[in-house]
Amino acid sequence: MTIEQLPTPSIPGQPFWDQLIFTVGEATLIILALFIIIPVAVICISLLSIHHRKFYFPRLLKAGLTMTEGTVKALCKLFGLDDKELTAFFIHLHNTLSTSAFAAIPIEKRAIFIPQCLRNSQCPANLTPEGLVCKRCGRCEVGENITRLESYGYRVWIAPGSTLIKRMVKKYRPEALIGVGCLMEVKEGIEMSDKLGIIAMGVLTLKDGCVETIVNWSDVYDVALLGIEKKDAQ
Ligand code: SF4
Structure with a gap:
């Protein structure tokens, strides 16, 4: 063997x-x-x-x-x-997927959160439990745009941070919201809204930073007026 x-x-x-x-x-x-x-x-x-x-x-x-x-x-x-481009892409993708659901929500059930960094650096607004209350002093574009958005029926807040947003969402229970902010703020806002079952749309500021940032207001209105008859938005 x-x-x-x-x-x-x-x-x-x-x-x-x-x-x-x-x-x-x-x-x-x-x-x-x-x-x-x-x-x-x-x-x-x-x-x-x-x-x-x-x-x-x-x-x-x-x-x-x-x-x-x-x-x-x-x-x-x-x-x-650049992973920032990917994050911006994610926000754009999220907005596209949420557009029709957002447009179906009545305006009185929507909210808008504007970041405090959009204000003029000499802003005289007071900080209250419901965020910064604009005095319409004319030093920046925030005042006139809040007036216009409120005239459509929106609830608008100038948010000093995400804690205020969470508090207002809990208190007023909007069904849809628009978050204006920088890349990370908007992304986190969208994730938070997803968890809470709120339809969120993000609008990115054109400049990052803590003071006197810029947003293209027509970007805000492109979203804010979704689902609203043109005649109602005059
Ligand atoms: S318009 Fe409103 S937000 Fe802008 S600086 Fe004046 S008080 Fe502040």
Whole structure:
């Protein structure tokens, strides 16, 4: 009898360990694939959508971006891509998906939160439990725009921070809101609203910072007037 013909000695319990190692290996491969394939697919579809200015698979994209945000950002950094552009894209995507739901909400059930940084640096507004109350002093555009938005029926707040927003949402229970702010403020506002089941639309300021930032007010009205008859908005 040659060595090849000798029977392989069997170790007690070996089939169990073989199966376990195989299963663990398979699971690891699936997890690795999910952690790499999904974020890479999300980045590719996002870049394609940004490039063509058109959303491909918007609902899937939003779910993918929400699920794999950390990995997507890490991959963006790795490839030298600006993750701010991705965040702006996410906000734009979210707004697009929420447009018809937002337009269906009556204006008296909507709210607008304006960041305090839009005010003039010499603003005389008083801080109250309901945020900063504009005195319409004319030093900045906030006053006249609050007057106009309120004339449509909106509740408008100048928010010194997210705590005020949470408090006002709890107190007045709007069904839809518009959050004006910088990239991170708007993104966090959208996430908070999603958790609370409120339809949120974000409008980004044109300049980041803590004082005298700028917003394109026509961007605010583009959202604020959704679902409103043109004649009602005169
Ligand atoms: S218009 Fe209102 S927000 Fe602007 S500076 Fe005057 S009081 Fe402040």
